[in-house]
Amino acid sequence: MERRIDFARDRHMLCPACGHRWLVDLDWIDRWEQAQETCPGCDVTCEHEDSPRVTVDPDDLALDDDRVAQLSWYHTSTQPDWPTRDFDPASALTAEIRTTMGGDEGLAKWAATQQAKALHAGTYEAAVHNMLRWMRDQADRSRQFYLYRLHLQPSVVVRDGWVIDPADFAGNVALDNVCPPGVDVARYLNYHEAPGGISLALGRDAIARVQRISVPLPGARGDGWVRDAVAALVDAAGTTAPPTGRCRSRRSSAPTSPRVLTAKKLATALAARLPINLRSEFESAAAFTEGDDPVKWARRTSGLCDLIEDPRPALAALDRQGHRQV
Structure with a gap:
């Protein structure tokens, strides 16, 4: 089941200070982030400790437990075989790096931590936004990206409700932290890609099958x-x-x-x-x-x-x- 794709959709805002909830467009959010707008309920700005943030759309189809497995979910990656079934995070490490990580024992602990990370999937908009952020923040502009469409196992157990984006500063989420035993998928409010949308933290076993294309597509614009x-x-x-109108020193860039x-x-x-x-x-x-x-x-x-x-x-x-x- 595909959802309507709309990168420019309005967002829901919620103020924890006064409880006011309202709908805004992306231009409002841009002004808000520059402290040019205030909460209509209590006049706080983005600089306030309890300032308003985007929140979920109460009509989001992903909030319906029975529809989570029916919806199409998306992910972008430079990996041509995501999600890799036999994922070995240490496969590309040199002998020198392995030594600095503490040898076999230290490497095994690190690998176990990497393998315990949750996978992420979200809306089409979130997947494209994620790709652009990686191109900007991780210098991946010249790498080939792939767009994946995920289909979940029909029997997945979905965690009740949703949580605030659980990722750390590097975007990592330990699967056990969001999906306790007996739970396959956790919904979270995405703050970074397509803010306000519902994304998923899940394990490989929750995914039944994927489709993949290379992006961007050639010649679609004509x-x-x-x-x-x-x-x-x-x-x-x-x-x-x-x-430039000024003298260049030997150290100045071309x-x-x-x-x-x-x-x-x-x-x-x-x-x-x-x-x-x-x-x-x-x-x-x-x-x-x-x-x-x-x-x-x-x-x-x-x-x-x-x-x-x-x-x-x-x-x-x-x-x-x-x-x-x-």
């Missing part, structure tokens, strides 16, 4: 934008960088190239079409580095934008994929 962007980058390659500046303007123009909470991540994900192939950059940037503006091609591509049993 050749027009890509053709114009490539032409602009080619033209920029023949120009020189404008003078001036930004015209092609990099042109690509930034192109990406910024696309970002302006997106919901305000995605623009910064999108521009970071669409950064151009001198030496990048203009055609590949334009197609990739266009495809990233399409994942947000028109999810239908991505959903159709997933529909054409077979299912992999987990």
Whole structure:
């Protein structure tokens, strides 16, 4: 069962100080985070210790226990075989790193901690937002990402209610902390990706099967934008960088190239079409580095934008994929 996809949907806010609850758009939240808005009930700002935060939509289908296993859930990752059944977190560690981690005993404890982490799944919007955040925060811009659609086991046991986002600063959640014995899936209020939505913390055994596509998709926006962007980058390659108006020291970095500046303007123009909470991540994900192939950059940037503006091609591509049993 697919839910309606809407990156720009309004969010529910709840003030713990006065109990007031109200609906806002993303522009309001952006102003709120800059202390330009206050709670309509008690006038506190975002700087208050008990300031309002986004909360769940009471009509969210995921709040219905019987529908959790019927809904489609999503995840983005650079792993081509997520979730890996025989996950070995130590497989890529060098002998030197293994030694610094305390040898076999220390490594075994660390691996057990890694294997005990919960997996995460959420809405389509949360999965795309997660990918953009990883591209920005983890320097994964040049890596291949995959969009997964998860289908849960029909018999999963869902934890009652929902919890506040349980992840630590690194986004990790110990499965046992949210899913006690006899519970397969825990719902939590996502604060980071598609804030206000319900996401899941779960173990591998809760997943029946997955579908996977590589993202972004090529050419969904059409050749027009890509053709114009490539032409602009080619033209920029023949120009020189404008003078900065000040003397450069030996330690100063090289001036930004015209092609990099042109690509930034192109990406910024696309970002302006997106919901305000995605623009910064999108521009970071669409950064151009001198030496990048203009055609590949334009197609990739266009495809990233399409994942947000028109999810239908991505959903159709997933529909054409077979299912992999987990």
